[in-house]
Amino acid sequence: MKKVTIHDVAELAGVSIKTVSRVVNNESAVRENTKVKVNEAIKALNYKPNLSARNLRGTQTFIFGLLYDNANAYYVVDMQNGLLSECLDKNYELLIRPCDSHAPDIVKQVTDLIHHSRLAGLILTPPLADNPEILDHLKEIELPYVRITSGKAIPGKCEDGIFVDDEAASMHITDHLISLGHKRIAYITGDMTHESSPNRLNGHLAALKKAGIESDPALIINKDYSFESGVEGFKELLELGELPTAAVGGNDEVAAGILYCARLNDISVPGDLAIAGFENSPFSRQTWPKLTTASQPNTEIARRAAQLLIKLCRPDRSPEHDASQHCFIPELIVRGSTTADS
Amino acid sequence: MKKVTIHDVAELAGVSIKTVSRVVNNESAVRENTKVKVNEAIKALNYKPNLSARNLRGTQTFIFGLLYDNANAYYVVDMQNGLLSECLDKNYELLIRPCDSHAPDIVKQVTDLIHHSRLAGLILTPPLADNPEILDHLKEIELPYVRITSGKAIPGKCEDGIFVDDEAASMHITDHLISLGHKRIAYITGDMTHESSPNRLNGHLAALKKAGIESDPALIINKDYSFESGVEGFKELLELGELPTAAVGGNDEVAAGILYCARLNDISVPGDLAIAGFENSPFSRQTWPKLTTASQPNTEIARRAAQLLIKLCRPDRSPEHDASQHCFIPELIVRGSTTADS
DNA sequence: GCTTGCTATGACAACGATGTCAATATAAAA
DNA sequence: TTTTATATTGACATCGTTGTCATAGCAAGC
Numbered sequence: 001m002k003k004v005t006i007h008d009v010a011e012l013a014g015v016s017i018k019t020v021s022r023v024v025n026n027e028s029a030v031r032e033n034t035k036v037k038v039n040e041a042i043k044a045l046n047y048k049p050n051l052s053a054r055n056l057r058g059t060q061t062f063i064f065g066l067l068y069d070n071a072n073a074y075y076v077v078d079m080q081n082g083l084l085s086e087c088l089d090k091n092y093e094l095l096i097r098p099c100d101s102h103a104p105d106i107v108k109q110v111t112d113l114i115h116h117s118r119l120a121g122l123i124l125t126p127p128l129a130d131n132p133e134i135l136d137h138l139k140e141i142e143l144p145y146v147r148i149t150s151g152k153a154i155p156g157k158c159e160d161g162i163f164v165d166d167e168a169a170s171m172h173i174t175d176h177l178i179s180l181g182h183k184r185i186a187y188i189t190g191d192m193t194h195e196s197s198p199n200r201l202n203g204h205l206a207a208l209k210k211a212g213i214e215s216d217p218a219l220i221i222n223k224d225y226s227f228e229s230g231v232e233g234f235k236e237l238l239e240l241g242e243l244p245t246a247a248v249g250g251n252d253e254v255a256a257g258i259l260y261c262a263r264l265n266d267i268s269v270p271g272d273l274a275i276a277g278f279e280n281s282p283f284s285r286q287t288w289p290k291l292t293t294a295s296q297p298n299t300e301i302a303r304r305a306a307q308l309l310i311k312l313c314r315p316d317r318s319p320e321h322d323a324s325q326h327c328f329i330p331e332l333i334v335r336g337s338t339t340a341d342s
Numbered sequence: 343m344k345k346v347t348i349h350d351v352a353e354l355a356g357v358s359i360k361t362v363s364r365v366v367n368n369e370s371a372v373r374e375n376t377k378v379k380v381n382e383a384i385k386a387l388n389y390k391p392n393l394s395a396r397n398l399r400g401t402q403t404f405i406f407g408l409l410y411d412n413a414n415a416y417y418v419v420d421m422q423n424g425l426l427s428e429c430l431d432k433n434y435e436l437l438i439r440p441c442d443s444h445a446p447d448i449v450k451q452v453t454d455l456i457h458h459s460r461l462a463g464l465i466l467t468p469p470l471a472d473n474p475e476i477l478d479h480l481k482e483i484e485l486p487y488v489r490i491t492s493g494k495a496i497p498g499k500c501e502d503g504i505f506v507d508d509e510a511a512s513m514h515i516t517d518h519l520i521s522l523g524h525k526r527i528a529y530i531t532g533d534m535t536h537e538s539s540p541n542r543l544n545g546h547l548a549a550l551k552k553a554g555i556e557s558d559p560a561l562i563i564n565k566d567y568s569f570e571s572g573v574e575g576f577k578e579l580l581e582l583g584e585l586p587t588a589a590v591g592g593n594d595e596v597a598a599g600i601l602y603c604a605r606l607n608d609i610s611v612p613g614d615l616a617i618a619g620f621e622n623s624p625f626s627r628q629t630w631p632k633l634t635t636a637s638q639p640n641t642e643i644a645r646r647a648a649q650l651l652i653k654l655c656r657p658d659r660s661p662e663h664d665a666s667q668h669c670f671i672p673e674l675i676v677r678g679s680t681t682a683d684s
Numbered sequence: 685g686c687t688t689g690c691t692a693t694g695a696c697a698a699c700g701a702t703g704t705c706a707a708t709a710t711a712a713a714a
Numbered sequence: 715t716t717t718t719a720t721a722t723t724g725a726c727a728t729c730g731t732t733g734t735c736a737t738a739g740c741a742a743g744c
Binding site for chain 2: 003048050051052053055056061070073074076077078080081084093094095096097098116117118227253256257259260263264282283285286287288
């Protein structure tokens with residue numbers, strides 16, 4: 001079980017270490033013939049390049065950073081898994097870095113991370129993916145990065161990234177409620193400083209408009225994506241007098257808060273009140289009734305992000321991937337919180 | 343913003359790079375005087391040793407691996423955070439590695455990870471922390487590791503690790519139910535192949551015994567820590583005829599399953615049935631009613647684990663930490679699923 | 685004052701890869 | 715066939731650190 005180095009591969013293949021290096025890095029100017037020989041040797045020895053040596057010597061490192069907000073525990077693990085599966089495959093290392101997006105020195109934290117860890121590229125998740133200061137800094141130092149964020153891929157617009165079309169998905173949710181006959185539909189938003197919140201709200205409003213339902217401003221409550229804000233938000237709705245027949249939460253936690261508050265007030269769900277969430281968090285299947293929601297394939301999203309970042313880092317060397325933008329539309333999942341028979 | 347290397351520090355301090363290296367690594371045989379000079383230079387330049395170079399050259403690397411099962415998403419992030427805070431501080435790198443504990447080739451996966459990533463040490467979480475094959479292998483290759491697992495620290499027993507005393511915590515939960523007057527208390531276990539399950543069950547049984555309540559085998563249902571198993575388990579209880587007045591789930595997901603099934607059958611909670619869980623998962627605060635549970639400080643637990651591992655890896659060089667074993671007792675958290683007034 | 689035996693320090697090689705640049709093989713052109 | 719251009723390949727330095735070993739400094743013992 002000795003360490004296998006590039007020298008061992010070179011010897012077995014009968015070439016120099018530099019040639020092995022070329023094959024490993026998918027550089028041009030290697031005869032097909034020798035490439036095969038080298039690849040056979042690599043396989044035979046189960047050779048994996050030493051990351052430390054690569055990072056030390058190369059102009060580029062093989063380290064990606066993943067930046068995420070501490071609070072987003074639910075989907076972070078899924079994203080980590082997606083990134084890891086791609087990174088392991090392509091011999092990149094993944095450095096995870098939780099941080100507090102509200103910290104006043106957040107930009108400095110990011111700067112230090114990049115500098116000290118010699119990152120090759122960065123993957124940003126919301127809300128950090130939408131922080132203009134961070135983005136400006138990354139552009140300035142020309143560090144490749146991929147944003148995973150809420151929005152639409154805009155063909156021709158020269159910004160790479162992975163987009164989640166919250167607006168479309170949110171529209172589907174409200175469409176669903178409308179199709180069930182609901183007309184007075186409340187909406188409790190997430191943190192409006194996160195891109196996703198206005199997008200989701202807009203999708204809701206668009207669906208109402210499409211159906212010719214006038215939206216009532218009193219039914220739109222601005223909150224912050226937390227369970228507690230769902231509880232509070234619905235309490236405010238209760239004080240309105242006339243209750244809505246349906247309520248949508250900006251995410252599942254808000255929806256769970258609404259559900260909690262409804263139960264507390266003996267309002268039957270979905271009988272007197274239909275409730276929908278967003279994100280398909282694990283617990284959305286564990287409430288009673290289970291929450292109707294929209295599901296995004298976080299692992300797949302992250303895998304794409306990694307592929308894109310690899311492409312950005314080594315345009316010449318990496319195999320071709322599809323586009324430089326990719327857009328996912330979360331899928332409506334209908335459960336018992338909106339229809340009794342689910 | 344140029345890279346600061348050991349050479350810069352050496353120059354500023356007026357010593358050789360080797361002496362700087364000695365100071366950085368807390369080696370002996372450096373005059374107090376020079377140590378101060380070097381440390382000042384390090385501070386002045388904000389020097390951080392290059393991890394790649396260290397890992398490449400040294401006999402030891404500065405890479406820790408964290409092994410966890412894919413399924414344990416809830417507390418993994420907390421543990422990651424605790425480990426990271428310690429690792430960043432001590433200039434270690436943390437490699438995360440989700441895996442499937444049921445994979446037939448799990449031992450080979452671990453072997454390959456250690457070998458290819460040149461790990462300095464490994465942190466194991468349940469259920470991998472209790473896999474004898476993995477542990478044997480680690481002992482054989484003499485790789486330092488720390489287990490975070492369910493059990494008691496046994497003074498004098500020469501095994502290092504971080505222990506969570508599930509038995510004691512589980513006893514507290516059942517004590518709590520008994521103090522509320524419950525006598526027929528059902529218990530739906532987690533996966534009995536995980537250390538934590540028998541420990542938690544034993545705590546429950548011990549509490550019953552202490553209170554002089556005979557335990558009814560029909561009220562103990564073997565399940566697997568999932569929401570669905572909670573639903574199924576309670577369904578089985580329903581078929582018994584006479585219902586228990588309280589039910590404990592092996593973890594919060596099982597408890598949520600019980601709660602779900604109770605609602606489905608119009609059983610009021612906590613009126614007709616008190617329910618308790620375990621682990622203080624985020625969603626245990628988001629059900630209705632909120633779940634009584636037991637909370638373990640996962641971030642702190644992980645931080646301890648990292649400290650311990652550092653100590654194991656560099657016995658001569660690291661500063662002294664407390665003990666080589668540490669035991670945490672999860673704390674009872676009483677909520678509405680057991681007492682109406684919470 | 686001169687060994688002796690330690691402590692403190694530094695010179696240098698080495699870890700395993702990639703970048704640079706020169707050398708060789710091969711194909712194309714004359 | 716010879717020359718020229720181009721495609722392949724390899725020798726060697728190098729990244730920033732630590733391990734090895736040699737050397738310098740200094741107190742104690744004769």
